[in-house]
Amino acid sequence: MEQRIIKYAEAIKEATKQILESDKSAFLMGLGVPQGAAGTAVGLKDLFPTQVLDTPTSEAALTGMAVGAAISGLHPMVYHERVEFSLLAGDAIFTQAAKWNYMFGGDNPVPVVLRIAVGRQWGNGPQHSQALYSLFGAVRGLKVVIPSTPHMMKGLLISAVKDKNPVVILEPRWLYQVKGHVPEEMYTEPLDKARVVKEGKDVTVVAYGDAFVDTLAALKLIPQDISVELIDLVSINPIDYQTIAKSVEKTGRLLCVDSTNSAFSIGSEIIAKVAENPVGLTQAPVSVAAPDVPVPTSPALSEFWYPTKVDIANGILKMFGKPLLDIKLPFEELHLAPTTTLE
Amino acid sequence: MLYLRVAEQELVQLYLDKKLFSMVHFYVGQEAVAVGVCDALKPEDKVMGNHRSHGHYLAKGGNFRRMVCELLGRANGLARGKGGSMHMIDKSVNFIGSTPLLGSVVPLATGVAFEQKYNKRDTITTAFFGDGASEEGVVYESYNLAALYQVPLLLIVENNLFAINSKLKDRRAPGHSLEKIVSGFGIEYRKADGNDYKDVTTKAKELADFVRREKRPAMLECITYRHMAHSTPLMDEKYREVDTLEERTKQDSIAKLKVELLAGGTKESELALMEAELKKSVLADIQFALESPFPPKEDIYTDMYAE
Numbered sequence: 001m002e003q004r005i006i007k008y009a010e011a012i013k014e015a016t017k018q019i020l021e022s023d024k025s026a027f028l029m030g031l032g033v034p035q036g037a038a039g040t041a042v043g044l045k046d047l048f049p050t051q052v053l054d055t056p057t058s059e060a061a062l063t064g065m066a067v068g069a070a071i072s073g074l075h076p077m078v079y080h081e082r083v084e085f086s087l088l089a090g091d092a093i094f095t096q097a098a099k100w101n102y103m104f105g106g107d108n109p110v111p112v113v114l115r116i117a118v119g120r121q122w123g124n125g126p127q128h129s130q131a132l133y134s135l136f137g138a139v140r141g142l143k144v145v146i147p148s149t150p151h152m153m154k155g156l157l158i159s160a161v162k163d164k165n166p167v168v169i170l171e172p173r174w175l176y177q178v179k180g181h182v183p184e185e186m187y188t189e190p191l192d193k194a195r196v197v198k199e200g201k202d203v204t205v206v207a208y209g210d211a212f213v214d215t216l217a218a219l220k221l222i223p224q225d226i227s228v229e230l231i232d233l234v235s236i237n238p239i240d241y242q243t244i245a246k247s248v249e250k251t252g253r254l255l256c257v258d259s260t261n262s263a264f265s266i267g268s269e270i271i272a273k274v275a276e277n278p279v280g281l282t283q284a285p286v287s288v289a290a291p292d293v294p295v296p297t298s299p300a301l302s303e304f305w306y307p308t309k310v311d312i313a314n315g316i317l318k319m320f321g322k323p324l325l326d327i328k329l330p331f332e333e334l335h336l337a338p339t340t341t342l343e
Numbered sequence: 344m345l346y347l348r349v350a351e352q353e354l355v356q357l358y359l360d361k362k363l364f365s366m367v368h369f370y371v372g373q374e375a376v377a378v379g380v381c382d383a384l385k386p387e388d389k390v391m392g393n394h395r396s397h398g399h400y401l402a403k404g405g406n407f408r409r410m411v412c413e414l415l416g417r418a419n420g421l422a423r424g425k426g427g428s429m430h431m432i433d434k435s436v437n438f439i440g441s442t443p444l445l446g447s448v449v450p451l452a453t454g455v456a457f458e459q460k461y462n463k464r465d466t467i468t469t470a471f472f473g474d475g476a477s478e479e480g481v482v483y484e485s486y487n488l489a490a491l492y493q494v495p496l497l498l499i500v501e502n503n504l505f506a507i508n509s510k511l512k513d514r515r516a517p518g519h520s521l522e523k524i525v526s527g528f529g530i531e532y533r534k535a536d537g538n539d540y541k542d543v544t545t546k547a548k549e550l551a552d553f554v555r556r557e558k559r560p561a562m563l564e565c566i567t568y569r570h571m572a573h574s575t576p577l578m579d580e581k582y583r584e585v586d587t588l589e590e591r592t593k594q595d596s597i598a599k600l601k602v603e604l605l606a607g608g609t610k611e612s613e614l615a616l617m618e619a620e621l622k623k624s625v626l627a628d629i630q631f632a633l634e635s636p637f638p639p640k641e642d643i644y645t646d647m648y649a650e
């Protein structure tokens with residue numbers, strides 16, 4: 001049977017529609033949500049007028065309100081168009097939602113879902129294209145996932161709404177137009193498990209979000225005789241160290257990819273944990289990440305900020321002492337969001 | 344009110360004896376607000392509080408024994424020892440939680456009230472917060488949200504004249520008017536003498552009825568005096584101008600009620616007996632808490648996520 005192929009943004013919308021239909025305590029709120037929220041909520045206001053709310057530009061209050069509604073048993077989904085906007089709600093996210101169940105000794109669920117768009121977008125620069133993954137990964141009490149494909153996006157969003165805890169979905173907006181197979185029916189994906197996407201025996205490569213999609217492309221650039229085990233990290237809070245350790249024990253090598261700053265990155269956290277107990281490790285782990293400066297706006301500069309598929313491929317090749325690639329990528333591939341179809 | 348006063352006075356002793364291992368903000372002096380407001384609510388109405396919520400919790404029908412267990416970090420406390428004084432919670436009396444980040448309670452309570460509207464309930468939500476918290480940006484945002492979504496929220500501002508030790512006049516522009524601010528959002532506003540039980544409870548009842556009937560937010564600002572320091576039981580005086588010791592003593596809501604009761608025919612000895620019985624009960628609860636077990640160390644790792 002032919003597989004149904006849809007876009008990442010469409011997978012969000014489809015999951016949201018099915019959630020709003022099947023769970024009357026669920027609702028979606030955020031600035032501009034009735035107008036479509038970057039293609040992730042188009043037309044939903046007409047279908048569910050009481051379950052889709054536009055909001056004032058008051059991130060702190062609207063997020064706090066969603067947390068309050070969640071402690072009363074509703075299932076709010078909050079959409080923040082940029083991670084920078086969500087920081088205005090830092091108290092509600094990091095200090096209220098994340099601590100509520102613990103500080104009251106349990107039995108106080110906070111089933112709120114925060115959908116937060118992160119990362120690269122052409123010409124958006126230092127204050128509109130941060131990812132801040134490690135910030136969300138560091139705060140205890142949250143569950144934080146980064147869907148790398150349309151399939152994962154739909155399954156993780158449905159799991160997030162069913163979960164009793166605050167779940168942050170960091171959505172790389174770079175992936176909104178990427179296509180892939182998505183089943184029509186409702187299904188869930190585990191919120192706390194990394195997935196081994198491709199088995200291999202020579203090196204473990206861990207990636208997530210847009211870096212995962214770039215890594216898939218990078219694997220096509222390296223010779224067949226390097227056998228890569230590719231792990232989609234999925235969750236950065238908590239991190240599934242078990243799956244990573246098991247893989248590293250087999251391959252003996254580890255390379256982590258982050259599409260954001262190297263300092264305090266998810267990759268450096270994973271490398272540190274593996275180094276504490278380096279069972280089977282035969283070579284120093286490698287991090288491929290962005291330089292430790294803010295994201296510049298000019299394409300002449302941002303071209304050298306984001307790690308590309310060539311940088312990732314070269315990271316792997318270097319581990320095996322192979323000659324490096326010298327490929328100049330076209331402007332479109334460097335600076336415009338991909339529309340590729342994932343296998 | 345007397346119960347709140349007696350209970351906290353005994354907590355002061357525990358604090359001074361260094362047995363109370365939790366940051367504490369005493370409510371002494373403000374009792375007329377918590378009791379006046381909670382007396383105007385129905386048991387099924389929800390209440391949320393702030394860092395200074397012992398009084399709010401007890402006035403909502405809370406259990407002092409479980410509260411003091413929490414203050415002493417015991418396994419049988421309200422939050423099994425993980426919260427302490429700033430984290431009162433007891434859903435059995437519809438006390439939904441208190442949280443010490445200034446102003447945080449207002450958006451949270453807006454959400455709790457949003458659920459009451461969403462599910463067409465006949466109950467309302469009350470949020471207690473102070474004059475300091477009312478200066479936080481998120482609180483202004485929440486006024487707008489509560490009015491925009493028309494949620495059944497009763498806002499109680501306990502204006503004790505100080506944010507920690509900072510005076511109102513040093514924090515607010517001349518001509519600042521909370522009434523004008525919230526009225527501008529379409530929120531019904533009243534002011535009460537927070538040192539007078541009858542004034543508080545009469546106006547709280549009016550507003551609670553209004554919120555329940557009209558399904559929209561209202562605010563009661565209560566001007567009151569905090570008898571002790573911000574977070575210790577010291578009777579500190581140096582920064583006070585209006586609420587001097589003499590003025591606090593004169594305006595004390597409990598002393599005023601006593602005068603009224605005596606004038607109404609209650610005997611001095613009856614009042615003394617009542618106070619002695621309250622004290623006995625409070626001391627028994629404190630003794631129970633002191634003998635209660637601490638949580639096992641494994642509890643560090645429990646409850647981060649709800650199952």
